[in-house]
Amino acid sequence: MADAITQLDAIVSQLIAGPDKTPTEESIRAAISTVRMLPDFSGITDEEAERLARELEERVGISMGIGAVVGAADFKPWLNDARAEGLIEPYYWNRYRKLLEQKRLPMDVITSTDQVTDRILDRMGNPNDLGSWDRKGMVVGHVQSGKTANYTGLVCKAADAGYRLIVVIAGIHNNLRNQTQARIDEGFIGRDTGRLEKKDTRSKPKLIGVGMFDHRKAPVSLTTTLKDFNKATATTNTSEIASYAVPVVLVIKKNYRTLANLIDWLREHSTGRYSEMVDQPMLLIDDEADNASINIQYGRDEVSRINGQIRDLLGLFRRSCYVGYTATPFANIFIDPDKDDEVYKQDLFPRDFIIGLDAPTNYFGARKVFIDGMPDDDAERPDYLRYIDDNGDLLPVKHTIGHEITALPDSMLDALRCFIVARAIRNLRGQKGQHASMLVNASRFTGIQNVLKNRLHQHLKAIEDAVRVDGAKVDADLNPEIAELKRCWGNEYRDAWPEWDSIRRALLPVVASAMVIAVNSSSSESLDYEAGGENGLTVIAVGGFSLSRGLTLEGLTVSYFLRNSLMYDTLMQMGRWFGYRQNYEDLCRIWMLREATSWYAHIAEATEELQLELKKMERANATPKEFGLAVRSHPSALMVTARNKMGSGQKHLMVGLSNNFVETTRLGAANASLVRNRKVRDRLLSSLSQNGFTQSSSLPAPGGMLLSRVPVSFIDDFLRDFENHQDSVLSATDPIRKYISDRKDDELAHWDVLVASLRSSDGTEPLEIEGWKINPISRAIGPDDLRNGVFTISGSSARVASRGMEKAGLSEERARLAEADYREEKSLSADAKVNFPDRVYRARRERALFLLFNVRIKNDGVDARDLHRIPGEPVVGWGISFPPSARPDQKVEYILNTTKLRELFGEEDNDEDLPDDEE
Numbered sequence: 001m002a003d004a005i006t007q008l009d010a011i012v013s014q015l016i017a018g019p020d021k022t023p024t025e026e027s028i029r030a031a032i033s034t035v036r037m038l039p040d041f042s043g044i045t046d047e048e049a050e051r052l053a054r055e056l057e058e059r060v061g062i063s064m065g066i067g068a069v070v071g072a073a074d075f076k077p078w079l080n081d082a083r084a085e086g087l088i089e090p091y092y093w094n095r096y097r098k099l100l101e102q103k104r105l106p107m108d109v110i111t112s113t114d115q116v117t118d119r120i121l122d123r124m125g126n127p128n129d130l131g132s133w134d135r136k137g138m139v140v141g142h143v144q145s146g147k148t149a150n151y152t153g154l155v156c157k158a159a160d161a162g163y164r165l166i167v168v169i170a171g172i173h174n175n176l177r178n179q180t181q182a183r184i185d186e187g188f189i190g191r192d193t194g195r196l197e198k199k200d201t202r203s204k205p206k207l208i209g210v211g212m213f214d215h216r217k218a219p220v221s222l223t224t225t226l227k228d229f230n231k232a233t234a235t236t237n238t239s240e241i242a243s244y245a246v247p248v249v250l251v252i253k254k255n256y257r258t259l260a261n262l263i264d265w266l267r268e269h270s271t272g273r274y275s276e277m278v279d280q281p282m283l284l285i286d287d288e289a290d291n292a293s294i295n296i297q298y299g300r301d302e303v304s305r306i307n308g309q310i311r312d313l314l315g316l317f318r319r320s321c322y323v324g325y326t327a328t329p330f331a332n333i334f335i336d337p338d339k340d341d342e343v344y345k346q347d348l349f350p351r352d353f354i355i356g357l358d359a360p361t362n363y364f365g366a367r368k369v370f371i372d373g374m375p376d377d378d379a380e381r382p383d384y385l386r387y388i389d390d391n392g393d394l395l396p397v398k399h400t401i402g403h404e405i406t407a408l409p410d411s412m413l414d415a416l417r418c419f420i421v422a423r424a425i426r427n428l429r430g431q432k433g434q435h436a437s438m439l440v441n442a443s444r445f446t447g448i449q450n451v452l453k454n455r456l457h458q459h460l461k462a463i464e465d466a467v468r469v470d471g472a473k474v475d476a477d478l479n480p481e482i483a484e485l486k487r488c489w490g491n492e493y494r495d496a497w498p499e500w501d502s503i504r505r506a507l508l509p510v511v512a513s514a515m516v517i518a519v520n521s522s523s524s525e526s527l528d529y530e531a532g533g534e535n536g537l538t539v540i541a542v543g544g545f546s547l548s549r550g551l552t553l554e555g556l557t558v559s560y561f562l563r564n565s566l567m568y569d570t571l572m573q574m575g576r577w578f579g580y581r582q583n584y585e586d587l588c589r590i591w592m593l594r595e596a597t598s599w600y601a602h603i604a605e606a607t608e609e610l611q612l613e614l615k616k617m618e619r620a621n622a623t624p625k626e627f628g629l630a631v632r633s634h635p636s637a638l639m640v641t642a643r644n645k646m647g648s649g650q651k652h653l654m655v656g657l658s659n660n661f662v663e664t665t666r667l668g669a670a671n672a673s674l675v676r677n678r679k680v681r682d683r684l685l686s687s688l689s690q691n692g693f694t695q696s697s698s699l700p701a702p703g704g705m706l707l708s709r710v711p712v713s714f715i716d717d718f719l720r721d722f723e724n725h726q727d728s729v730l731s732a733t734d735p736i737r738k739y740i741s742d743r744k745d746d747e748l749a750h751w752d753v754l755v756a757s758l759r760s761s762d763g764t765e766p767l768e769i770e771g772w773k774i775n776p777i778s779r780a781i782g783p784d785d786l787r788n789g790v791f792t793i794s795g796s797s798a799r800v801a802s803r804g805m806e807k808a809g810l811s812e813e814r815a816r817l818a819e820a821d822y823r824e825e826k827s828l829s830a831d832a833k834v835n836f837p838d839r840v841y842r843a844r845r846e847r848a849l850f851l852l853f854n855v856r857i858k859n860d861g862v863d864a865r866d867l868h869r870i871p872g873e874p875v876v877g878w879g880i881s882f883p884p885s886a887r888p889d890q891k892v893e894y895i896l897n898t899t900k901l902r903e904l905f906g907e908e909d910n911d912e913d914l915p916d917d918e919e
Contacts, residue, residue: 004041005430009052011035013104016060023060029053051430055583058362062106063827065358066115068614070627071123072352078126079118082161087128091217092156095210096187100149109360116357117153123353124321127162127281134314135321138289138350138624140614141357142365142607143327144552144579148180150357151285151325152187159188159219159247164280165317166219166249167262169310170287174228174253175519175527176551180287181225181251188249190215193224219247228253231265244280254288259309266316281319286310289324289348310348322348328607354624356614361827364581366604369590370597372835386411387594388562395442397562397593403443405451412440412560413459415591416540417488419558420463420514422587423538424506425497426557429583435529435536435554439576442562444544446520453542457516460540464511471507482507496586510538519543519551529554551576557584561592575600595782598798605837612825654891657739659843663800663851663879667791668725669869677876680721681852686770687714688753695755695772701808703777703801704756704851708809712744715751715850715880722878727790735892736880747885752809752849756801767854767874776854776874777802781862791857791875800853806838806881809849818844838881845883853877 015031016023032049035041082088093114100110125133141147155166170180185193190211207215220241222234229252241248252258270278314320359365373383390409391397419438426436440456443449466481476482485507489500497503517525519541529537541553544563559577577590617627668674688694688707691714698705719733719740740748757766758775767774779800782792793800807815818840828834854874859867 004044005048005052006433008032008035008041008044008049009056009104012052012056013059016056017101017107023056025053025057028056028060032056048430058582059104059106062360062362063108064106064112064360066112066119067358068356068611068618069119069123070354070614070617070622070624073623075123075353077122078129079122079161082126082128087162088160090157090160091214092159092188092210092219093153095190095213096153096156098213099187099210106360112358113150113153116355117150117157120154120323120353120355121157121161123355124158124283124323125281125319127158127164127319129319132318134317134319135352136348136350137322137353137355138324138326139355139357140610141325141327142359142363142578143575144577145327145357145359145363145365147325147327147357148183148287148552149187151287151323152183154323155184155188155249155283155285158283162281163283163321164244164247165277165282166247166285167282167313168249168251168285168287169254170251171551172254172288173545173551174521177228177251177253178225179551181221181223184249184251185209185221185225189219189221191218191221193221194226217246219249222248222250223252228255228258229262229265231261234265235269241277244276254286254306256305256309259306259313263309263313263316266313270316278316279318282314282317282321284310284314284320284322286322286324286348289326307348324348324350349628350624352624354614354627356611358611360580362580362582363578364585364588365578366575366600367608369577370600370604371837374597374601374835382597384588384590385597386415386589386591387597388560388591389594391562395562399443399445399448401445401447403445403448405448405455408452408455408459411591412442412456413484414488415440415558415560415589416456416459417463417485418492418589419540420507420510421485421489421493421503422557422584422589423510423514424503425493425587426555426584427506427510428497428502431536431584433534433536436538437553437556438540439553439556439559439561440540440542441544441576442542442560444563446518446522446544449520449542449544450518450522453516453518456540456542460511460514460516464508464514467507467511471504476504492589493587509535514538514540516540516542527551527553552579555584557581557588559590559592561590561596563596594780595794595798598794602798605839608837609839655735655894656888656891657736657882658885658888659839659882661801661806661838661842661879661881662730662736664724664728664731664853664877665793665798665800666725666728667793667855667875667877668723669789669791669871669875671871673723673725674871674873674875676721676723678873680718680723681854681876682769683721684714684718684852685755685772687717689771693753698755701754703805703808704754706808707753707755709750709847710753710850712740712748712751714753715848716740716744718850718878722876725790727792729894731878732894735894739882739892742890743885743887747883747887748848750847752847754805754808754849754851756805756851756853764856774854776856778856778858780858780860791855793855800855800877801838801851801879803835803838805851805879806845806849807841809847810841810844814844814846815841842881843884845881848883849881851879851881853879 012028012031012035015035016028032053036044036049079088097110097114100113101107120137120139123135123137125135139147139150141150151168155168158166168180168184170177181193185191186209188210190207190209190213192206192208195206205218211218220237222237223229227233229250250262252262266278310322314322369384373385375382388409388411390411392409394407394409395405396403415438419436423436426432426434440452442452463481463485466479470476470479470482477486482504486500486504489497489503513535515538517523517527517539519525519527520543527539527541536555553576556577556579577588581588614627668677688710693707693710695705698707700706716737719737722733724731724733743749755772755774756777758777760775764776767776777800780794782794807818810818819834819836821843822828822836822840823830823832823834826834853876855877856874857870859870862870
């Protein structure tokens with residue numbers, strides 16, 4: 001029946017598609033009813049037909065913008081002229097478009113992909129220009145949002161335009177390179193290169209993907225799904241290259257040995273009868289361009305190996321174009337655009353263009369999980385997140401290579417059970433032919449990953465035995481394993497599928513076919529989704545770095561993530577759970593550490609602001625260099641990428657505070673500092689009261705009591721005397737006071753002040769200070785903080801300020817306009833429920849907002865041995881919401897020592913020259 005539904009879907013999709021058609025609920029159902037009259041579809045039930053109708057409604061409603069472009073001032077378009085002169089036949093692109101249509105991608109998404117790849121191609125070098133040129137650009141997408149599909153489309157169009165040598169650098173691990181090769185096979189080559197590698201002369205090459213439409217001009221691939229670039233193999237294929245009538249493509253791993261072999265081979269073939277090879281226009285696609293491609297050597301005349309090899313490779317060609325693809329471009333923005341050297345020429349800064357890709361409206365991204373999916377009340381559960389708080393000594397976040405796994409945390413077993421139940425529900429929804437995956441990323445060591453794999457396999461088999469013996473019985477729930485599955489269903493999925501008995505009857509096919517595999521260099525298993533047959537794979541993938549960069553887990557439903565990093569880009573790339581979850585988004589669950597969720601919320605805001613900055617710079621006709629300066633001057637840029645990618649030694653960073661928010665997320669725990677800052681708070685409240693700014697004159701506001709038009713001197717006096725902890729980098733008071741001082745006579749002469757206070761006491765006595773009665777807020781801290789003399793705010797947001805506080809002081813009209821701006825930006829209807837980010841209110845502020853916090857430190861998660869270190873009185877903190885400045889280009893200088901930054905935020909594992917996987 002699944003095949004009949006798939007065929008019905010394909011036929012109806014064609015009927016309702018077309019540029020002149022706007023499908024409606026009625027037209028979709030009418031088309032389904034018409035096709036169901038055919039004999040082949042008589043067995044499809046009304047329920048199945050209605051489910052397909054709803055799926056089609058969702059699919060045709062999916063749209064995607066064409067992003068933003070920041071380009072160089074000397075940009076000269078060439079693409080339209082080339083087409084008008086008949087220089088481009090869209091052979092490869094037309095095949096690829098048909099493939100996307102066959103995969104039933106929404107037409108709006110296909111159209112947007114067509115348009116945005118045109119924009120990228122137009123900014124690349126014109127392959128018909130026989131002079132010397134080189135171009136460098138970057139495409140910024142979202143994690144697991146379809147960047148591979150985008151650059152495959154770009155490769156097709158570049159080949160149509162005349163690029164004849166195309167190199168795709170596809171990450172630092174074999175499994176990612178193999179996966180990328182398979183996608184290039186399907187979307188560009190049209191043949192199974194793995195079968196070609198086997199050299200089965202008795203059969204013709206296996207046609208796949210685009211090759212099923214037309215295979216006359218198949219590109220020559222010097223790599224296969226089984227093997228990376230090899231000099232000897234490539235040399236034997238030179239006869240196939242001939243006169244470059246078809247493009248030559250290579251998909252290689254980002255590994256210094258592979259790059260060295262390729263460069264040597266090209267040099268060997270750059271003279272004599274092979275000299276034509278390096279004279280061809282060459283396109284280099286650098287997937288995960290922020291990983292290993294960045295120069296991390298900052299001494300004089302030093303260039304890190306892979307960075308130098310990529311530049312060396314580009315330098316072999318008179319005509320070359322480098323396009324880096326990444327979802328986390330912060331490290332790339334820190335490349336010095338003016339850095340040059342005699343050997344390697346220009347670095348990889350995207351000086352010619354930066355293009356931001358919009359995610360389709362059905363993208364399951366960081367905002368949906370970590371912001372929109374988070375409840376306003378801490379007592380409620382997030383939509384998708386579940387917290388790991390039981391790993392303890394069983395599996396500490398920081399463990400050695402020899403750590404012994406005596407048992408699995410209960411949370412990991414709960415995640416396994418939920419995956420089994422979720423898979424059963426997906427099968428009941430008609431998704432039996434689709435893949436379903438579970439991710440377990442809990443250790444960087446392959447040995448421990450393999451042990452986890454074995455333990456999970458043992459538990460899975462125990463569940464299978466229970467289901468085989470008792471699953472069909474009326475009293476099956478008496479079996480402890482089945483009872484645990486039912487408990488999981490009741491806790492997580494009762495609303496998604498209210499009938500437990502139907503799930504119970506569907507369990508056996510799930511547990512019988514499920515398998516646990518290790519995805520790392522020491523494992524002989526491979527994650528081969530093509531082996532799924534008519535029934536999709538049900539797989540639990542256990543790994544580390546291999547699961548953290550680029551690798552796609554098909555049908556990822558449940559994730560167990562026990563890793564941590566304070567590097568924004570590292571965390572986001574580990575987020576394999578982002579992507580598209582059509583008709584099973586409600587089943588997705590993610591287990592992770594509570595403190596990790598706060599960093600994901602930060603990166604969601606930071607990346608969103610990055611995309612907005614791109615659009616703003618596009619409207620201003622800014623250049624990539626100017627965009628890079630803007631990003632680097634943003635406060636968030638201080639923490640978004642690995643320290644080794646920001647350079648070494650002392651950093652003098654010019655930071656813009658216009659339209660930005662800073663707060664004390666790290667507070668000193670030393671008693672002397674606590675006492676001093678309480679005195680500073682007391683003086684502020686006393687001074688306010690003496691000057692008529694009393695509690696009785698304040699107005700109720702989101703999160704506290706609001707005072708309006710407070711002179712700047714009160715704020716400056718407080719900041720002057722407040723002892724900021726050195727770990728709270730962004731709240732260093734000297735540069736902030738300098739920024740305020742430059743504007744104290746005009747823009748920042750008067751302030752709004754919010755004294756944060758809960759509406760009602762949480763059971764403790766309110767503070768009474770200089771006539772003020774304040775109910776302190778409560779915040780959790782990091783588990784290791786107390787011994788290190790600092791309180792690092794953690795919890796679901798890792799912010800001292802609560803959501804919505806920056807709305808304080810805005811008139812109703814300005815708040816309405818701010819929210820309307822956001823709805824327009826996100827194409828949201830007026831009645832859509834929205835969690836508005838605070839930045840939308842900040843952008844509409846007339847006066848700066850100063851927030852005064854009294855924070856009670858929670859003892860949640862604190863080791864019992866450290867409870868005595870928690871202060872009895874609240875800790876004092878503050879925040880400032882700066883409005884847009886009329887002088888936004890005037891920055892303040894933060895002087896940061898890189899060694900200290902490494903101490904504060906850690907350092908990403910060196911991503912250059914890594915082996916295929918962990919230690």
